[in-house]
Amino acid sequence: MPEGGPEERQFVRFTRLHRVMHAGMIISFLCLALTGLTLKFSYTGWAVVLSHLLGGFETAGYIHRAAAVVMLAIFVMHLVDLFRLKRREYGTWRALLLGPNSMLPNRRDVAEFAATLKWFVGQGPRPAYGRWTYWEKFDYFAVFWGIAIIGSTGLTLWFPMFFTRLLPGWFINVATIIHSDEALLATGFIFTVHFFNTHLRPEKFPMDITIFTGRMPLEELKRDKPREYEALVASGKLGEKLDQPYPPIVIKTIRAFAWAALAVGFSIVLWILYAMLFAYR
């Protein structure tokens, strides 16, 4: 599904930094999920094979911690980027956080959510979404929440000697449960709900590679984010946001990477289902 002819210019939705960070997230998240789940589901034969493939539980542990560091770095990078964005494009936090392109949920999201449910059941038209839909905002804050919860408990487990100077020994057990179950939530959510919402939705099937190329056809912007399109047209800034699409070889490479990530993600979902339904102890 090429993104239009080479002569057509496309709308740039994500900056290079965003795309790099998302790719980094994919790699670190998959690494964390694979290495972490081998331990969580150590009672399955899968886990034993995987653990050996990953080079043993100690190597898996190093991979897990390295990936955690990468993910935390991305998290910090994003916060820094927010500061830069505020300085360059918005001027004030108020404009950034309460403006139409804000990630923060607002009253309009509630209205759009209600309108969407109506549309689902055939009681109204499809709402005219803005730059960020409510489910995209939900995904965004799920990652925020996840990194905070999993990251903090993960550090406790990484440095138990340090943390037990402040906390009782049983807190390590509590941290283990939180870390492990929150991770299950994160992997489960990303590999099913997020995959569906962005890639497997019938109208986008099999995948939407906007997050990798940063570009989306103008028609798609008009259809999916009409409010943003209109605002851009109204402000006359649409022209600034257009760029040439990538050559086919780049697109192919991106697709290969995305397919690989999807495949790993779905395998993990199958493994989790198997572990929970058939091998749970």
Place this chain on the structure above:
Amino acid sequence: MAPAAPAPVKTGKRVTMFLGLFIALWWTLTQAASPVPPPGATNTASEQNETCLACHGDKGMTTERAGRKVSRFVDAKKFSASIHGSFSCTACHADVEGKDLPHDAPLAPVNCGTCHAGEQEQHARSLHGRAVARGDPLAPRCVDCHGNHEILPVKNPRSAVAPLQVPFVCGRCHREGTPVQRNRPIHQDNILENYSESIHGEGLLKKGLVVTATCASCHTAHLILPHTDPASSIARRNIAATCTRCHAQIEAVHRKTIKGALWEKEANVLPACVDCHQPHKIRKVYYTQGMADADCLRCHANEQLKRSRDGQSLYVGTGELAKSRHAKVACSQCHSEVNASHVRPCETITRPVDCSSCHDEIGQQYVKSTHGQLLGRKDPNAPSCVECHATHGVLGKQDPQSPTFATNIPLLCARCHREGQKAAMRYTGRQHEIIEHYTESIHGKGLLKSGLTVTATCTSCHTAHGVLPRSNPESSVNANNVPATCGRCHHGIQEQFDNSIHAKRAAKSGKELPVCSDCHTAHSIRRADEASFKLEIMDRCGRCHQEIAKTYFETYHGKVSRLGYTKTAKCYDCHGAHDVQAVTDPRSHLSRANVVATCQKCHAGATRRFAGYLTHATHHDPRKYPLLFFTFWGMTALLVGTFVVSGIHTLLWLPRAFQMRRELRAEAEKAARSRAETAVAPPATPAPEENKNA
């Protein structure tokens, strides 16, 4: 066996006169020399005895004992003639004193030891006394040899124990066909017959030499002990002393065979008298071993010699014999039924060789063992001594050529115990492919690959001669005995184990407790530092400690172990292996005093707080671990809630999404058609379907 006729008398009258004089003189002497009478022996003794004899003097007096009529008649004449004739009845039957007469209850057996303390003490130590103590019904007491009321002085020729009578007293039990000879382990045959034909028997019975050796001369009267007992008068080291009591200076006539100096300096290296002069068969002729064996080999050196009954070869290889452990043992020492007075001495042999004649203790073990029991039942598969030790070529277990040398034992036992062989076929237990497993085990590798002859072989655990099944409480591999059996080599471990909670003594528990083999297995024992052993041991602990093992596997330590890595703590890393104690025990590695140090073995710098980590935590027990339980269910609620909401959202979305997909496709097709017609595609026109031309 008739008593030999007295020596022929030529001048009857003179002898009678001499005999009369002799008896008269002797009688006065014995009367004068009789011991001081005991307290009861006063003038009133005879009066008292009258009272007893009022009843017991009646020849018809009987009582019932165990349903049998027993005579209670006491011959007053014989009694007064006896050596105890001057005593009152109560001197021996002390318990009748003060009783109403006639007494109803039978009197207690007389205790001869009141006066004859020394003799009684010897008897108690002897074979006979020990048999009495065991309650052996065949065991002889004082009265069985000495009689009771008519005991005569030993020098009286009519005494039951006078030299001339001794062979007959002993022979009452120790002759062919008696219950004693048949049912008790007595390794000599035809004792009385052989004795009567020996030089001693001839002297006593044919020539009336009362100074010649009787049974009691060699075996002692009261302290009769088996030759295997070092205290016995016929023990190898004492036999020379026993013989030289009569044969003083016998060394003077043995100069040809024995160097004089050895008699004093190294008496222990000399052959014992009986090595040449067989007991009970001693004759005047001069014996050497070589001669005796040479006699046998006249026939048995012939390779063609066969037994007429079944054609079995009777050839005895002298080369084989010379190299064997028994090189210096004469044929007749094993083939003991031979009779030198026959032309073919072996024709009197009726039984196979009984090795236990010399190897007495081993024989007793063997008889009780499974092998011995099978032989006792005449099972054709039963292994006797020769099955393992061979016959004339028997070698010591220190000889590498011997089938019983350490490195040869597994193959020796495998002859029957390998899968498919006769012993393995009748075996119904759980141990299979024993030989194969043993060969791969640490013991088998140590023995067969590293050549360590001190490694445990089959016999180290099962014993060589007392092999018994595990179910038998006497067995060396019975659960109760396993720690001691393993402890014979692994003593340090046994010491630890014996004090652990797993040891019966320490645990004071009725539950079935593990022994060495429950964790280490019996035949497949591996090195404890092998990864597979380390991982399997947790499941072994879990066989009994099911719940606690399950919770262990819910923690980090357990999960890593499940993945097949040994680096994280396993049961024994924290609880100890052989010295495991209840965690409440101050000696436990996990007691309050020790737990931090135990954690520090892996987690250097661990603190008491750190040691508060719950190593057997489970989030399934709300009472024990409420915090974990509620954390888990809180997280689960969050997880389920999120998935339910987003799941419903997605499902509701699906129909609309499919609808959109259909519309987009239709528009794309329409656009493609119109483009083909017009061949114009203005990029700025708002027609979203145009680019959807995939």
